[in-house]
Amino acid sequence: MTETHTDLLARLVKLGYRVTPQRELLLAVLGETDKHLSAETLLERVRAVYxxxxxxxxxxxxxxxxxxxxxxxxxxxxGRVEYExxxxxxxxxxxxxxxxxxxEINSDAFADIQHGFLETYGFAAEMDHLALFGLCRDCRAQMPVQLSHHPHTL
Ligand SMILES: [Zn+2]
Ligand SMILES: [Zn+2]
Structure with missing residues (x-):
């Protein structure tokens, strides 16, 4: 279910934080899009108003x-950090x-891994939004060389 920006503001207040014009604007901008926005883009949006x-x-x-x-x-x-x-x-x-x-992948793919960490290490991993790095299908097709375990050496 989509959380409107009013819901988000209500949660902010409930957590004991002030709704400043800037926080409100950030939540409004992010609430309007279903994309991730970079900190730079968000800064631009805020600067357009303030x-x-x-x-x-x-x-x-x-x-x-x-x-x-x-x-x-x-x-x-x-250095690309994005928010949503x-x-x-x-x-x-x-x-x-x-x-x-x-x-974009469904988080179900990680349910087993998360469960495994819990079973084996008693560790409850927070895996609610991850970026995993690798090579996509197209790029793999163009690169016949096997990807080493150390991407830095590429
Ligand atoms: Zn995401
Ligand atoms: Zn690629």
């Missing part, structure tokens, strides 16, 4: 909203290192 806003304040607010679980944050590598509202059921991303294509 031109003098401080970059680090926007980034701190994004971190806060992510920590509170109102938005989720995923690290796509190479939990619109659809939990999902993960397969990210191609070569062409940066992204494939």
């Amino acid at each position: 031109p003098r806003v401080n970059k680090s304040v926007v980034y701190r607010n994004l971190e806060l909203l992510a920590q509170l679980g109102l938005i989720s944050c995923v690290d796509f590598g190479q 509202v939990h619109h659809h059921p939990h999902h993960h991303h397969l990210v191609c290192r070569n062409c940066h294509a992204m494939i």
